[in-house]
Amino acid sequence: MGWNPKPTAPAGGGLFFPQSQSLGIDQSAASPAIPKQTVSAGTCCRSFGHGRDALQQLADRTVGEKHVERLTERIGHERLAERAAAVAAFQALPLVEKLQVPTGVTPPDLAVVMVAGGRLQIFDRRQARPP
Numbered sequence: 001m002g003w004n005p006k007p008t009a010p011a012g013g014g015l016f017f018p019q020s021q022s023l024g025i026d027q028s029a030a031s032p033a034i035p036k037q038t039v040s041a042g043t044c045c046r047s048f049g050h051g052r053d054a055l056q057q058l059a060d061r062t063v064g065e066k067h068v069e070r071l072t073e074r075i076g077h078e079r080l081a082e083r084a085a086a087v088a089a090f091q092a093l094p095l096v097e098k099l100q101v102p103t104g105v106t107p108p109d110l111a112v113v114m115v116a117g118g119r120l121q122i123f124d125r126r127q128a129r130p131p
Contacts, residue, residue, distance in 0.1 A: 052068050055068070
């Protein structure tokens, strides 16, 4: 009788959580600085291909053009959703709360509004007639 190995193979590729994509969990092993650089290159450059080239030249990182596009588009959609939520929350406020002084700012006791250089000129037609 000899030693028999186990009939199962070890996991190849790490743990897999099937709902991570639907929950928005990032499965990449990258630090937060790397996606930030990728999105910055994707938004600042004229195209996603130029963004890929900029990452290669400046950060010495080789990424695909499609990766730059997907990450930039995803973060862009997240930012648009955040902005839409902030606008909706502001629009739902009553007018009095919309016009409140920001926190940490003391409003002045008196405010004066003046017209700069505004003059009323009237043409007197009685003086313009010849005698």
